[in-house]
């Protein structure tokens with residue numbers, strides 16, 4: 515039998531979480547069908563010469579906000595998925611808040627799924643746990659959500675959960691075999707500090723960071739871990755901004771708690787002096803930390819203590835950023851970063867000793883595991899979906915607003931210089947982004963319903 519491949523990518527540096535070899539791979543019917551080493555390559559309908567560039571699994575971004583239905587003027591699945599493709603992201607998991615309605619009941623999920631069908635790359639959807647939807651969780655699970663998200667502090671129009679509700683929600687969610695992700699900042703501490711700062715007339719940029727100290731993050735992480743320990747539910751702490759936060763999670767893992775840690779590129783690239791310099795466009799929660807704290811977080815990344823790196827792409831209108839020019843509390847909090855994850859890690863990682871397989875592990879393989887999508891996603895293995903990204907790690911560029919595919923072309927990253935550019939993104943064997951152009955494609959929805967199985971701790975490869 516003669517084998518015909520649809521696509522061969524040759525002359526590449528092929529990098530997976532435990533692979534870094536010169537050679538290439540072949541694709542048939544949207545899946546990885548063969549690997550080869552060195553300069554030889556089999557025949558195929560289409561052959562791409564990678565010219566020595568790096569070929570990696572497409573990223574699985576577990577934390578994006580596309581704001582549809584209801585706030586498509588902030589982002590939307592069409593623009594958001596295009597930006598994902600331009601950033602080398604071939605699977606995203608979209609958060610249940612910032613849309614109207616938030617994804618907290620079956621009808622809202624149905625509306626979300628209808629909007630999400632516009633995506634050009636594959637995707638899954640989060641469900642929300644809020645203060646009054648315990649009775650809706652089962653419908654959301656049956657509807658295919660890939661996990662549940664809750665806020666421990668106040669978020670605009672996404673009611674926070676207290677410990678009692680979190681305990682009840684975690685117990686229910688654990689029963690599905692699913693997991694809970696939390697935004698961990700202490701409600702009482704942040705609320706009191708913000709009120710005191712405002713009462714003292716503070717509106718300046720530094721006041722934002724002072725209102726949300728690391729202590730507030732640690733207090734909430736401790737509470738969430740305690741509840742996970744008590745209920746046996748699997749817990750994921752999103753956007754951890756501090757080394758001490760990662761350390762609390764590592765300590766809990768060591769005593770057997772099923773908890774995972776996520777951080778974001780902005781905590782590894784920026785620090786509080788950038789909020790001072792850039793203003794509201796760099797406002798996020800938790801806030802950017804001190805330069806020494808950023809380096810301590812890098813130490814945890816290099817030590818393997820961070821499971822997942824996700825963008826937390828959280829867009830808005832420019833006017834909602836500009837509103838905070840004279841009052842940082844009035845600005846929308848969130849950084850548009852979907853296209854910057856790989857450039858940040860390729861720029862800042864190698865000079866600190868981060869390897870390319872480590873980048874793959876945290877941005878593709880581990881997030882795929884978190885959502886039960888591995889090894890179909892986030893993996894270079896025979897039979898895995900041919901979701902691939904070709905990057906030139908040596909290419910230097912300065913990010914410009916014109917480079918952005920976001921509906922609102924602003925980002926804290928604009929004006930920054932990067933080394934490491936996405937040249938080609940492939941979804942299930944089909945190019946969706948090439949050298950600045952988006953190519954038509956239809957993404958598939960990846961439902962999480964019925965997974966229900968115990969997963970290996972992240973970092974331990976099966």
Ligand SMILES: [Zn+2]
Nearest residue numbers: 577609826828
């Ligand atoms: Zn978020």
